Amino acid sequence: MLLVYIEVREGKIKKASLETLSEGKRLADEMNMETAAVFVGSALDGLASEAFSFGAGKVYILDNSLLSQYSPSGYTEALFSLTEEIKPKILLMAATAMGRDLAPRLAAKLDVSLASDCTQVKVNNGELEVVRPLFAGKALASFRFKSSPVMATLRPNVFPLAEKTEGTGETIKKEVDVGDDKVKDRVAEVVRAEGNELDISEAEIIISGGRGMKGPENFDMLRELSGILPNAAVGASRAAVDAEWIDHQNQVGQTGKTVSPDLYMAFGISGAIQHLAGMTSSKFIVAVNKDPDAPIFKIADFGVIGDLFKIIPPLQEELKKVVEE
Amino acid sequence: MNIFVFVKRVPDTESKIRIDREHNTVIEEELNFVLSPYDEYAVEEALRVREAAGGKVTVFSIGPDEAKVTLKKALAMGADEAVLIKDDAPEAYDGLRIAKIISRLIKDKYPDYDLLLFGKQSVGADNSQVPAMVAEILALPQVNVVTKLDIDDNQGTAIREIEGAAEKVSFPLPAVISAQKGLNEPRYETLKGIMMAKRKEIPLISLQDLGLTEEELLPQLELIKMDNPPAREAGKVIEEEPEEAAKKLVEFLHKEAKVI
Ligand SMILES: Cc1cc2nc3c(=O)[nH]c(=O)nc-3n(C[C@H](O)[C@H](O)[C@H](O)COP(=O)(O)OP(=O)(O)OC[C@H]3O[C@@H](n4cnc5c(N)ncnc54)[C@H](O)[C@@H]3O)c2cc1C
Numbered sequence: 001m002l003l004v005y006i007e008v009r010e011g012k013i014k015k016a017s018l019e020t021l022s023e024g025k026r027l028a029d030e031m032n033m034e035t036a037a038v039f040v041g042s043a044l045d046g047l048a049s050e051a052f053s054f055g056a057g058k059v060y061i062l063d064n065s066l067l068s069q070y071s072p073s074g075y076t077e078a079l080f081s082l083t084e085e086i087k088p089k090i091l092l093m094a095a096t097a098m099g100r101d102l103a104p105r106l107a108a109k110l111d112v113s114l115a116s117d118c119t120q121v122k123v124n125n126g127e128l129e130v131v132r133p134l135f136a137g138k139a140l141a142s143f144r145f146k147s148s149p150v151m152a153t154l155r156p157n158v159f160p161l162a163e164k165t166e167g168t169g170e171t172i173k174k175e176v177d178v179g180d181d182k183v184k185d186r187v188a189e190v191v192r193a194e195g196n197e198l199d200i201s202e203a204e205i206i207i208s209g210g211r212g213m214k215g216p217e218n219f220d221m222l223r224e225l226s227g228i229l230p231n232a233a234v235g236a237s238r239a240a241v242d243a244e245w246i247d248h249q250n251q252v253g254q255t256g257k258t259v260s261p262d263l264y265m266a267f268g269i270s271g272a273i274q275h276l277a278g279m280t281s282s283k284f285i286v287a288v289n290k291d292p293d294a295p296i297f298k299i300a301d302f303g304v305i306g307d308l309f310k311i312i313p314p315l316q317e318e319l320k321k322v323v324e325e
Numbered sequence: 326m327n328i329f330v331f332v333k334r335v336p337d338t339e340s341k342i343r344i345d346r347e348h349n350t351v352i353e354e355e356l357n358f359v360l361s362p363y364d365e366y367a368v369e370e371a372l373r374v375r376e377a378a379g380g381k382v383t384v385f386s387i388g389p390d391e392a393k394v395t396l397k398k399a400l401a402m403g404a405d406e407a408v409l410i411k412d413d414a415p416e417a418y419d420g421l422r423i424a425k426i427i428s429r430l431i432k433d434k435y436p437d438y439d440l441l442l443f444g445k446q447s448v449g450a451d452n453s454q455v456p457a458m459v460a461e462i463l464a465l466p467q468v469n470v471v472t473k474l475d476i477d478d479n480q481g482t483a484i485r486e487i488e489g490a491a492e493k494v495s496f497p498l499p500a501v502i503s504a505q506k507g508l509n510e511p512r513y514e515t516l517k518g519i520m521m522a523k524r525k526e527i528p529l530i531s532l533q534d535l536g537l538t539e540e541e542l543l544p545q546l547e548l549i550k551m552d553n554p555p556a557r558e559a560g561k562v563i564e565e566e567p568e569e570a571a572k573k574l575v576e577f578l579h580k581e582a583k584v585i
């Protein structure tokens with residue numbers, strides 16, 4: 001069996017989990033295995049059908065009111081009790097903030113190694129093989145697993161969502177037993193940033209600004225651009241973050257976030273190696289910079305040499321026209 | 326307050342990564358090695374907790390002799406002690422291996438601690454695995470990717486970063502914490518610190534001292550191939566009047582990238 005952990009935040013399934021489930025289903029079919037999904041938490045009724053429609057044949061719901069909020073040790077206990085029982089051959093999670101926190105803890109409990117943040121998964125001679133970026137994407141490495149179950153987390157926004165089907169299957173609800181002493185690291189409170197902006201790691205389009213933006217007030221121009229586009233968020237270089245023009249949650253790069261949106265637009269960003277490390281796996285890259293020798297042009301699919309302050313206003317008009325059509 | 330910090334020696338982030346395709350390893354010649362940036366935040370935080378609550382900061386690294394330089398940097402920042410666990414095995418990108426070494430070290434040699442500090446991720450391996458694995462093996466609470474930490478007696482509160490929000494976690498000590506950028510601003514070494522660090526002995530512990538056999542530590546992830554990513558080709562670059570440039574750019578987004 002191939003088991004996919006499905007993350008739920010505020011009653012909604014994370015898109016990255018559905019991407020992982022879609023990919024898991026494809027692999028399981030190729031390996032003649034059953035695909036199952038597992039939810040952990042409480043009050044999760046009604047979510048199973050979505051897992052069925054993305055390919056799960058079976059859905060496990062591990063219910064415990066102690067787990068209504070995330071706790072890495074509590075969730076590990078719950079998932080471990082299930083894996084001990086059903087012995088999946090492969091266990092996948094999305095490499096979200098939660099997945100990156102939970103997967104290694106569960107791996108240690110299972111005494112298996114973990115491949116983090118994989119960008120490719122394939123079946124080779126009946127065995128799973130993964131590719132993961134090392135050195136912030138400056139190297140790609142392929143790994144095979146010697147331990148079982150095979151455990152990997154998959155990078156969000158890389159694996160395509162499957163076509164939704166009318167699938168159904170068996171839902172198995174289990175009351176899991178985790179002692180109070182096992183949830184010493186439970187989340188007490190989720191603090192939301194004001195404005196509730198879309199996080200860059202989940203955006204399909206990222207409009208980024210660097211030192212060339214000149215000041216914090218000019219990031220509003222980028223916010224306006226991102227407002228015109230669907231699922232867009234505003235990103236930044238470290239120079240802009242260090243100048244405190246924008247929060248470091250928005251930083252792209254080696255010490256910021258690694259992103260792979262459909263479109264990455266860089267305004268006034270030179271393209272230092274540490275910035276490129278975080279965004280070169282974007283599907284399309286656009287750069288606007290007044291310096292024709294800026295390294296960002298070496299990797300951009302479309303570059304505009306010029307003053308960003310002159311280009312953004314007509315760009316906004318043109319974009320509105322096309323989007324409204 | 327007895328604080329342990331775990332630091333790794335890694336190539337600096339500006340390094341060009343060249344690959345030895347025959348052996349599937351990174352060519353170390355010409356690489357400049359540094360203390361992993363997130364580990365620097367961890368060292369700084371340890372010093373701040375010590376300054377507020379008193380106690381001692383001990384820094385550990387698992388790696389070759391050269392990792393002493395990394396430990397000296399932490400000492401020069403102000404750590405009290407540093408210990409090298411000598412491991413000459415090539416980088417295996419396998420967090421479980423390192424987590425097993427750290428857990429055994431703590432259980433057998435350093436069972437007295439209040440706080441274990443890590444970086445959220447080591448530059449290069451980019452695993453984000455070791456802290457959570459150590460926490461599980463030692464049955465400790467964990468908070469990873471922390472941007473704010475408060476320690477009050479035997480209780481801690483931490484803010485951890487998630488997508489578009491933050492989680493607040495209160496936990497009892499001892500605990501595992503991993504540092505994210507934003508947690509603090511690491512201090513520079515002082516001249517006095519550098520001189521003190523120079524004189525300081527760094528004890529060595531071998532894997533045999535910890536009773537660990539090669540077999541137990543054999544990486545369970547088998548690296549079969551390493552390569553540089555396919556180079557991105559430069560696309561079209563235009564230089565025109567703003568209105569014209571904007572038109573062409575939107576046409577590209579619409580017709581070629583098909584994102585709008
Ligand atoms: C350990 C370490 C980690 C790092 N991690 C990161 C990271 O995660 N992310 C990151 O981004 N950086 C990171 N850096 C920093 C990185 O090396 C660069 O310093 C940084 O990316 C530069 O940001 P920038 O491109 O905005 O600024 P600059 O390099 O100063 O570039 C500004 C650009 O704006 C252009 N410009 C100026 N005015 C205009 C205008 N009116 N119109 C159009 N263009 C204009 C200029 O031509 C220039 O190319 C890291 C560095 C280190 C040492």
Ligand SMILES: Nc1ncnc2c1ncn2[C@@H]1O[C@H](COP(=O)(O)O)[C@@H](O)[C@H]1O
Pocket residue numbers: 331332333334361363364367385386387388420423442443444445446447448450451452453454455456
């Ligand atoms: N060889 C090592 N020696 C000491 N600490 C390490 C080592 N490898 C990883 N760590 C610690 O674990 C953190 C996360 O590393 P990783 O799981 O490799 O991304 C690092 O930031 C360090 O704090």
